[in-house]
Amino acid sequence: MESEDISGYSLRRGLGSGSAGTVWLLRDLATGRHAVLKRIPKAAVVTPKAFIGDLDLARTIDHPHIARLLEVRESDREWLLFSQYVAAGTLTSLLERRDALSPGELVTLISPLAQGLSALHRCGLTHGHLHLDDIMFDADGRPVITDAGLRALAPPSSPAADLTALGAIAHQAGGTAKSFPASLFTTTADVLAQQTLHRATPLPISLNFTQDREPTTPIPPSPATPPAISLRRPQPATQRHGSARQSALRFLRTKRAAYGILAACGAGAVTTLVIGLAAAGVLGHPTRSTATNHQATPSSTPPAQPTRTAEASWLQTLQALDVRRSRAFATLDPTVLNSVYVPGSSPWSADRDLLSSYRKQQLRIEGLRLQIQSVTVETSGKTTVVLRVVDRFVTGVAVTPAGQRTTFPPGKPTTRRVTLTAAAESWRISAIAAA
Missing domain, CATH: 3.30.200.20 (Phosphorylase Kinase; domain 1)
Known part of the structure; x- marks a missing residue:
């Protein structure tokens, strides 16, 4: 070379x-x-x-x-x-270091991998040769598919063949015909990613690194929700986890603990949560002139006439709606969404379903910080206005019952068409679509 x-x-x-x-x-x-x-x-x-x-x-x-x-x-x-570079080794190496994955760990593994295959299939590719060695873990413990785009080096393949290969990986990693039946892998990758979440309660994957790679502070035995990623060798169940406070401290000290239980619970991975939030609501973004966080006071009265000169007012209205939405996910209170969306609308239903899944897992999303890059009025009327919005997810922190916290990474700017409908005292979102 x-x-x-x-x-x-x-x-x-x-x-x-x-x-x-x-x-x-x-x-x-x-x-x-x-x-x-x-x-x-x-x-x-x-x-x-x-x-x-x-x-x-x-x-x-x-x-x-x-x-x-x-x-x-x-x-x-x-x-x-x-x-x-994917730092934490292959799934083959992981299985050589430890026993088979539990059903909950398999959920945390398979659902994100299905999302990755979905991204591959959407752009017109297939993997074609998916095996244990093609699954690796990054420094945060996130499962990653490698060698995408190399199907020309393998026999002809199809999306269905990729899912069949993923099913074989699930069984090789510890799944059974009952917990992960072959029929589960006969749908699309998107559907598989969602259906997998119902197979078991998602659990963090223990990467089982040696003792010299884990935090040095001892953790006294006590049952509690496990940290997002465990780097110690398997121990008896009664000694596996510290108290809730100690587990949270361990989580915060461990640099590879960013991905795990919360990331899997909402939609199979950190990014799925972000995508879910973005698809269901306006996840703010910076204005054209200044990046503004969504901390505005909710506007109680619909603006009089939505013209281009009033776009700053629409920005404030969207920011106010996002503040309310953030409150709903922080408190897990679905009734708050009634002041954000038109009840019964598609984004209202999507956000309620998402919030319901977090309530079942007892997972709160704190400090949603959203920015709006631009707002343009496309059409306007006395009771309805359609806005073209460029927005970007900034951050949010997922909190488990044990106090463990996962900070989600920022997202990329996305353009959406947001329809607002005038209610009795305020504007509410009635539709959101890609623009």
Whole structure:
């Protein structure tokens, strides 16, 4: 391998070989971050045109459960694929370190992986060769599918074949015909991600690293909700967890504890929660001139005439509605949503269903911070106004009954068409659609 082939990176060490050829660990000289290089001999690519097309599609995928393809280079004899470094090893290695996953851990594993496959299928790709070695865990313990976009190196595949392979992985990781029947994997990836959540109560996956990689503060035995990720070796059930306060402290001290029980409970992963919130309500974003957080006082009276000069008022109205919505998820009180949405509307039903799932898990979402980048009036009337809104999720903190806290990462700007309807004393959201 010539040095110019990996210009911009420094070579660290070999990581072995896999379905994508030989694999190397690199360091990005610009960012200091690790990356992975996959060297694929050109002789292994039977249909170069299809291969290049798949790689172009794979580079468009930005999903927390799909390893990102960062860059593609070509040398005389090889294809060089630079990808996201996934730090915590493969599912194969995990199963070698410990016993099979419990049903709850399998929910936390399979539902996010189904979401990743859904993202793959939506852009027109299939994985084609999904095995235990293709499932890895990042530094936060999040399951990640690797080698996406390399179906040209495998026999012809289909979305259904990917789900069948995921079913085989579930059984290899500890699932049974009763807990994860084959029929569960005969639907679409989106439906599978949701249906999996009903198979068992989601539990954090114990990565079972050695003692020198866990927090050093001892945790006295006492039953409590487990931390988001356990890094210690399995112990007897009566000694596995500390008190609620101690578990929370351990959670906050452990840098790999960001992903786990809450992320799985709401919709299978952290990002699903964010997507769920974004789809069901206006998750604010910065204004054109200044990034403003949603802390405005609710507007009690509908603005008189919704013109472009009144867009600042509509911004305040949306901010007020988001404050109320944030309160609903912090208190788990569905009645608060009646002052945000028109009761019976689609976003009202979606948010109530989402909130109901958190109430069942006793999970509160605190401090939803949302920003609005821009508001444009598309159509207006005395009782209805349609706004084109660019918004972005900023942050929110999920809190378990034991006091453990998971902070969700910010999202990307999204453009939505929001319909507001005048109620007796205020405006309420009656519809939200992609714009």
